[in-house]
Amino acid sequence: MAQPPVSNQSQEQRVAEFVKAHEALRAEVGKIIVGHADVVGQVLVGLFAGGHVLLEGVPGLGKTLLIKTLAESLELSFSRIQFTPDLMPGDIIGTNIIVEDAQARKHFQFQRGPIFGHILLADEVNRATPKTQSALLEGMQEGAVTVSGSAHPLPSPFFVLATQNPIEMEGTYPLPEAQLDRFLFKVRVRYPALEELNEIIDRTTHVRDVEVRRVLTGPQVLSMRELVREIPIASHVRDLASFIVLGTHPQWERAPEATRRFIRYGASPRGAQALVLGAKVRAIAEGRFNVSVEDLRAMALPALRHRLILNFEGEAEGVDVDELVGQIVESAESMSGSGKEVFLR
Amino acid sequence: MPGPPVLDRLVGDVARQIRLRRAEFYGLRGLFWGAVAAVVPLVLKESLGFWSYAGAAILLIAGAGAGALRGFLLKLPQAEAARLADRGYALQDRISTALEWAERPDRTPIVDALVTDAVARADQLGARRIIPRRVPREAKFVPLPLLLGLVLAAAPPIPLPQGRLPNFSVSRDEDEEKVKDRSGDLKQAERRQATRRDAVQRADVQERDLAPRLGGGGQSQPGDLAAIFKDTSLGGRAPDFSSFLKKGDERLRMLEQLDRLPDLQSDFTQSQTRMVFQKAKALRGGLDPNKKVSPEKLRELLNEMERLGRKGGGAGQGNWSGDVYEGMEALEGGQSDRAMEAMERALSKMRSREERGRDGKSLKGGRESDRRGNRRGQGQGGPGDEGDFPEGEGLLPGRGKSGSPKGDPTARLRGSPFDVGVEGESRPGRKQGIDTNMLGRGAQMPSRMQYMGVLGQYRKMMEESIAREQVPRDFQTQVKEYFQSLDEK
Numbered sequence: 001m002a003q004p005p006v007s008n009q010s011q012e013q014r015v016a017e018f019v020k021a022h023e024a025l026r027a028e029v030g031k032i033i034v035g036h037a038d039v040v041g042q043v044l045v046g047l048f049a050g051g052h053v054l055l056e057g058v059p060g061l062g063k064t065l066l067i068k069t070l071a072e073s074l075e076l077s078f079s080r081i082q083f084t085p086d087l088m089p090g091d092i093i094g095t096n097i098i099v100e101d102a103q104a105r106k107h108f109q110f111q112r113g114p115i116f117g118h119i120l121l122a123d124e125v126n127r128a129t130p131k132t133q134s135a136l137l138e139g140m141q142e143g144a145v146t147v148s149g150s151a152h153p154l155p156s157p158f159f160v161l162a163t164q165n166p167i168e169m170e171g172t173y174p175l176p177e178a179q180l181d182r183f184l185f186k187v188r189v190r191y192p193a194l195e196e197l198n199e200i201i202d203r204t205t206h207v208r209d210v211e212v213r214r215v216l217t218g219p220q221v222l223s224m225r226e227l228v229r230e231i232p233i234a235s236h237v238r239d240l241a242s243f244i245v246l247g248t249h250p251q252w253e254r255a256p257e258a259t260r261r262f263i264r265y266g267a268s269p270r271g272a273q274a275l276v277l278g279a280k281v282r283a284i285a286e287g288r289f290n291v292s293v294e295d296l297r298a299m300a301l302p303a304l305r306h307r308l309i310l311n312f313e314g315e316a317e318g319v320d321v322d323e324l325v326g327q328i329v330e331s332a333e334s335m336s337g338s339g340k341e342v343f344l345r
Numbered sequence: 346m347p348g349p350p351v352l353d354r355l356v357g358d359v360a361r362q363i364r365l366r367r368a369e370f371y372g373l374r375g376l377f378w379g380a381v382a383a384v385v386p387l388v389l390k391e392s393l394g395f396w397s398y399a400g401a402a403i404l405l406i407a408g409a410g411a412g413a414l415r416g417f418l419l420k421l422p423q424a425e426a427a428r429l430a431d432r433g434y435a436l437q438d439r440i441s442t443a444l445e446w447a448e449r450p451d452r453t454p455i456v457d458a459l460v461t462d463a464v465a466r467a468d469q470l471g472a473r474r475i476i477p478r479r480v481p482r483e484a485k486f487v488p489l490p491l492l493l494g495l496v497l498a499a500a501p502p503i504p505l506p507q508g509r510l511p512n513f514s515v516s517r518d519e520d521e522e523k524v525k526d527r528s529g530d531l532k533q534a535e536r537r538q539a540t541r542r543d544a545v546q547r548a549d550v551q552e553r554d555l556a557p558r559l560g561g562g563g564q565s566q567p568g569d570l571a572a573i574f575k576d577t578s579l580g581g582r583a584p585d586f587s588s589f590l591k592k593g594d595e596r597l598r599m600l601e602q603l604d605r606l607p608d609l610q611s612d613f614t615q616s617q618t619r620m621v622f623q624k625a626k627a628l629r630g631g632l633d634p635n636k637k638v639s640p641e642k643l644r645e646l647l648n649e650m651e652r653l654g655r656k657g658g659g660a661g662q663g664n665w666s667g668d669v670y671e672g673m674e675a676l677e678g679g680q681s682d683r684a685m686e687a688m689e690r691a692l693s694k695m696r697s698r699e700e701r702g703r704d705g706k707s708l709k710g711g712r713e714s715d716r717r718g719n720r721r722g723q724g725q726g727g728p729g730d731e732g733d734f735p736e737g738e739g740l741l742p743g744r745g746k747s748g749s750p751k752g753d754p755t756a757r758l759r760g761s762p763f764d765v766g767v768e769g770e771s772r773p774g775r776k777q778g779i780d781t782n783m784l785g786r787g788a789q790m791p792s793r794m795q796y797m798g799v800l801g802q803y804r805k806m807m808e809e810s811i812a813r814e815q816v817p818r819d820f821q822t823q824v825k826e827y828f829q830s831l832d833e834k
Contacts, residue, residue, distance in 0.1 A: 010454075011454050011455045011457065011458040012458050012461075014455075015455070015458065227455075230453040230454070230455045231453075231455060232442055232445075232446045232452065232453065232455065232456050232459060233442070234438050234441045234442040234445050234446075235424075235445060236424070236428060236438075236441065237438055237442070288437060288439070288462075289439075289455055289456075289458050289459035289462055290437075290438055290439055290442035290443070290446075290459050291438070291442070292431075292437035292438040292439075293437075293438060294437060
């Protein structure tokens with residue numbers, strides 16, 4: 001080693017604090033939310049990676065409650081927008097209104113919409129028209145909104161959590177691909193198991209006073225986001241991430257057979273970023289200083305499932321995107337030399 | 346990529362393990378191929394003598410040794426070894442990441458923490474084998490060539506084949522003799538029959554001598570152009586393209602004389618049936634009344650008739666398969682007379698079928714006329730259902746039931762309430778032409794052109810069309826038979 005360790009202690013402390021804060025946050029959410037450990041984990045990964053998360057699940061599974069609880073655990077402002085077909089972009093972003101000052105002069109003043117919050121819950125986002133949905137686009141990507149030619153920065157950290165219902169498709173507007181790509185993760189919320197359901201019944205049908213503590217502030221979240229980006233990744237792990245993302249493209253000459261058969265469009269480079277950032281958060285949340293192959297494997301599903309567009313055959317055969325991603329990851333591992341017989345080469 | 350000594354030591358240890366496993370793997374593979382190669386000198390034991398044993402042993406050892414050496418010397422980058430160390434010790438890529446990032450200029454402060462962490466974990470690891478042993482597929486089959494080698498070593502030397510080919514000439518002569526013996530009697534009888542050709546025969550039922558096609562040297566009739574293709578010196582001559590370009594081939598010039606051409610199509614379609622006739626005739630004609638029929642020849646003939654019956658596919662009265670089976674059964678039972686009778690019956694059925702085939706009326710019928718017959722039998726349909734030209738009525742003047750020589754208009758035309766055809770009076774004077782679909786008063790006018798007068802003209806056109814290959818091959822026979830049927834009317 002050319003350079004001696006400079007501030008090992010401080011780095012280790014930072015990582016330890018990260019782990020502690022992460023655990024504390026999980027514990028606070030766990031006070032309200034029963035089960036869904038993987039969902040909570042992936043939402044927190046999204047928070048610390050600096051991305052936005054789309055939660056998909058049938059009604060009544062606690063998606064909105066999870067987000068509200070998370071917002072309560074953080075010392076951050078929280079806004080909730082219930083998306084409806086008659087919702088207008090101005091209802092989200094805000095609008096210019098005419099105000100009168102002390103001298104009775106009238107002028108336009110920008111009235112901020114609910115998007116100006118740290119944590120934004122876009123409930124049933126697929127019920128609004130595409131025009132309204134696209135009002136979120138700039139804010140999600142740029143961290144600012146432009147109204148009447150003037151840009152208004154959003155508070156930092158800015159974290160959008162959207163929910164959508166996959167079964168009631170009548171009268172909905174499925175999110176366009178460009179907007180889906182803006183979400184770092186798409187998390188599927190599934191039905192609770194038997195024990196979890198029993199716990200939900202016990203918790204919600206008895207008199208119970210639960211108080212959620214605020215365990216993290218905005219600046220702490222931002223600091224943790226910076227730490228995440230410092231985590232090193234080995235070249236063979238990074239190669240695996242690239243193989244996974246390229247493996248979703250049917251045009252790629254080494255794409256697996258399932259990709260060629262069922263996928264029309266694969267993941268964008270944003271998908272690779274999401275994969276690696278998510279893997280870094282997972283690594284540091286486990287107290288590790290490096291990204292491993294297992295991290296990529298764990299993050300592949302939430303990072304890629306909403307970025308794959310199936311072709312007609314895939315739609316017709318009802319191909320499960322999660323299974324498809326699993327096959328792509330396996331294929332990528334064998335391509336990147338992670339197979340069992342690697343030592344024989 | 347120098348790293349912390351602990352990590353280097355750990356990776357070095359793993360690299361040694363990998364080399365050992367590779368040497369084992371490729372050594373086993375080399376052993377298999379060496380054992381396979383060792384079989385060769387043992388096979389050549391007769392000529393190599395003692396050296397065959399020495400060669401086999403050398404090949405065996407060399408195969409295993411070369412494989413092991415190759416495995417040991419295979420390229421092994423440190424990063425690869427580090428990855429395997431991570432996997433073997435479940436270190437979640439700590440070692441490989443630490444070694445890679447330790448020297449990178451863009452390393453972040455957290456890399457130092459990573460290296461420290463990796464070193465601490467490596468220190469805690471005890472020395473153990475983490476690289477699993479892999480056995481090649483060939484290893485399962487190593488005992489086979491080894492066992493074969495041992496057997497060959499213990500067995501007496503294998504005599505090697507001599508360096509010349511076996512002489513097949515004797516056996517070929519024998520084969521020819523056998524063939525001659527089998528078919529000689531029947532062919533001789535056929536040839537005798539061929540020489541006694543009936544001089545006066547109708548042109549359309551003329552039986553051609555097919556014996557030359559079977560390889561015999563039958564004689565040709567004078568004036569028969571088919572002979573040119575059979576047994577003249579011209580037929581056996583090799584094609585000379587230069588002379589062909591200058592003056593043309595005589596055979597091709599013959600082909601231009603269309604009306605003298607032999608009926609090759611007829612020969613092809615009827616040759617087998619005719620052959621059976623010939624054979625049957627020869628069998629009966631050559632027999633001395635006191636001499637018994639050879640059962641082998643009779644069986645051969647019956648077999649051939651049975652095959653023809655299957656090929657013809659006919660069922661019902663025209664099928665002679667039943668008679669043939671009866672004859673074969675009789676032959677099995679040693680009753681030659683009964684078999685002969687059955688053969689005669691089958692032969693007469695064949696003949697009658699052949700005659701029907703030449704009959705013009707059957708041409709018009711076939712399946713179509715059968716269907717009509719069935720409908721008539723079931724009492725369905727009226728006269729109009731029989732189409733434009735029911736059998737025995739219509740075209741020929743004076744033969745139809747109708748007062749009109751052309752027959753009544755079809756039901757289809759009569760059924761239409763709107764008469765859209767030609768109407769009016771025919772012009773005065775001599776009338777020519779035939780117009781079968783004329784309606785109104787014109788329909789009452791008989792044809793003035795003699796039917797038989799134009800038939801020859803159309804026949805010539807037909808023959809020319811067939812000669813120019815304007816009629817598809819599959820329909821040529823049908824067209825010819827149609828004209829033949831017109832003749833018979």
